[in-house]
Amino acid sequence: MGRPRQALLSRDRIIGTALALVDAEGLGALSTRRLAAELGVSGPALYNHFATKDAIVDAVVDAVLGDVDLTAFDVDFATESGRDTWPDAVRAWARSYRAALAAHPNLVPALAVGPGRRANALRMADAVFGALVDAGWPRAQATRVGALMRYFVTGSALGSFAGGFPDDAAVYAGAYPHLDQAHLLADMQREIDESAFEAGLDALLDGLRARYARIADG
Structure with missing residues (x-):
């Protein structure tokens, strides 16, 4: 043959x-x-x-990290107009990052470690860190911000909060009076998980903006 x-x-x-x-x-x-x-x-x-x-x-x-969209970082953050856009870039990246991980939740534990020698992971870390430093974050602070965002995104993709509640109302009756509607959560899993991610992302970026302002004023 x-x-x-x-x-x-x-x-x-x-x-x-x-x-x-x-x-x-x-x-x-x-x-x-x-x-x-x-x-x-x-x-x-x-x-x-x-x-x-x-x-x-x-x-x-x-390969999965190669699906994360980094184009939001294609901005000159060192310019006066670019400095104000870092939160928008971080938001767009975080959403794409979570979407890539959420599509493969069983892989998230392996994704949760550092980049090692993975080319796409290093490319992503370089883009995020470079954008933050160019925007005026001190290098040590930029490292912490990048780590914080990775913890948040990987944690949000690791599993479903809403999907973890049994849909049997009898589980909660009597013993858990504040969970009288918990049996309905599984039916709204995607909506709850995505809205929780967005709420957390808003809170994180609000806090980071405030910290950034203090750094700029200092």
């Missing part, structure tokens, strides 16, 4: 299959043996593209 016209494996195919597996069954289901079976190849074939399972997870994480 002649050689196949297309290679059986590619980095993109491995990453896509691994992501689909994590989405469907969680990080715990991802192993090189299981992934090889999903791809219809032998386990050692994966090592031609990735040295370890951790390297595969890193690549999957970075």
